[in-house]
Amino acid sequence: MLKRIKSLLSTFWRIFRSPSGYLSLGFLTVGGFIGGVLFWGGFNTAMEATNTEAFCISCHEMRSNVYEEIQPTIHFTNRSGVRAVCSDCHVPHDWTDKIARKMQASKEVWGKIFGTINTREKFLEHRLEMASREWRRFEANDSLECRNCHDEDAMDFTRQSPRAAEAHRRGLIEGDDTCITCHKGIAHELPDMAGVEGWE
Amino acid sequence: MRLIAIAIAVLGSSMAVIAAEGELDAMRGNVPLLEERTPEPLYDVENEDLRRVRAYPMQPPTIPHKIDNYQVDLNANRCMSCHSRVQVGESQAPMVSVTHYMDRDGNFLADLSPRRYFCNQCHVPQTDAPPVVDNTFVDIVELLRQPPDTEP
Numbered sequence: 433m434l435k436r437i438k439s440l441l442s443t444f445w446r447i448f449r450s451p452s453g454y455l456s457l458g459f460l461t462v463g464g465f466i467g468g469v470l471f472w473g474g475f476n477t478a479m480e481a482t483n484t485e486a487f488c489i490s491c492h493e494m495r496s497n498v499y500e501e502i503q504p505t506i507h508f509t510n511r512s513g514v515r516a517v518c519s520d521c522h523v524p525h526d527w528t529d530k531i532a533r534k535m536q537a538s539k540e541v542w543g544k545i546f547g548t549i550n551t552r553e554k555f556l557e558h559r560l561e562m563a564s565r566e567w568r569r570f571e572a573n574d575s576l577e578c579r580n581c582h583d584e585d586a587m588d589f590t591r592q593s594p595r596a597a598e599a600h601r602r603g604l605i606e607g608d609d610t611c612i613t614c615h616k617g618i619a620h621e622l623p624d625m626a627g628v629e630g631w632e
Numbered sequence: 633m634r635l636i637a638i639a640i641a642v643l644g645s646s647m648a649v650i651a652a653e654g655e656l657d658a659m660r661g662n663v664p665l666l667e668e669r670t671p672e673p674l675y676d677v678e679n680e681d682l683r684r685v686r687a688y689p690m691q692p693p694t695i696p697h698k699i700d701n702y703q704v705d706l707n708a709n710r711c712m713s714c715h716s717r718v719q720v721g722e723s724q725a726p727m728v729s730v731t732h733y734m735d736r737d738g739n740f741l742a743d744l745s746p747r748r749y750f751c752n753q754c755h756v757p758q759t760d761a762p763p764v765v766d767n768t769f770v771d772i773v774e775l776l777r778q779p780p781d782t783e784p
Contacts, residue, residue, distance in 0.1 A: 505701055506701070593680070593681055593697065593698075595697055598724070599724075617703055617710070618701075621703060621707070622703055622708035623707055624707045625707060630719065630722070631708060631709075631712075631713050632716070632718055632743075
């Protein structure tokens with residue numbers, strides 16, 4: 433029995449090491465192509481599935497904290513019915529950046545398994561740390577996820593309130609502020625802001 | 633005799649109250665108590681950023697902009713992220729009055745006094761809703777302009 437398994441494995445290994453000696457080139461090319469398409473399609477489909485709102489709020493950590501909080505805000509409830517879901521703001525849209533963010537998110541799987549924020553108290557305890565991480569990310573990529581929808585070149589300042597237009601001209605156009613510099617806590621509640629720059 | 637007079641007086645005054653209630657019903661739109669009123673539409677908040685005249689010198693100024701979803705709680709005070717002493721340079725918003733930095737004994741504090749923390753207790757935005765009751769308020773300046781012997 434053991435011998436048969438061993439011989440089977442060694443046959444497999446021989447073919448695996450140099451498949452062209454056993455299988456036709458046409459089979460390998462076509463098979464490799466189809467296999468590649470299947471793998472790539474499956475990989476991206478699985479990754480897109482982790483980008484849906486349904487996936488995010490399948491964990492109670494997200495559903496009963498941040499998802500509750502976004503609902504009264506303009507990004508969820510508004511007159512025109514355009515809605516930003518979790519991944520629109522928290523995952524970059526370009527492929528390489530998205531993969532990088534998804535790899536970082538493996539830490540979040542760790543957190544889920546070990547229950548790092550599995551109660552409201554633990555969540556609040558970690559809130560500043562988590563929020564700061566997102567603020568740093570937005571500052572580093574010049575608020576890229578905001579700009580996927582809100583492009584300053586496309587903003588008509590004359591349609592903004594005078595206060596908003598002036599602040600945007602001063603900070604965004606002439607200064608080196610980015611969206612997140614001022615627009616913190618627009619979709620979720622803020623953590624304890626004591627010691628955060630601009631909120632003293 | 634006296635008892636009857638008092639009873640009539642009480643009855644008369646309560647009748648007057650009942651009669652007056654019809655006029656004070658404006659906020660319910662004169663709909664009977666047991667009927668559900670069709671709610672008023674949500675009126676637009678004035679967002680002009682233009683300061684309004686105060687009706688009297690001590691009046692807390694009304695807010696000339698939208699404050700939808702502004703977080704003012706234990707964690708953060710969104711109003712003060714523009715209107716505090718250290719932020720007005722960046723925001724160019726008017727600084728809250730110096731009284732907000734004083735405790736009840738008149739001592740100046742480094743930061744906003746806790747008793748002044750919740751801005752909306754005194755300061756509110758305005759909407760373009762039509763007034764539900766008539767307002768007979770007369771500015772003190774108007775009163776002073778009138779000749780001393782006339783009734784307002």
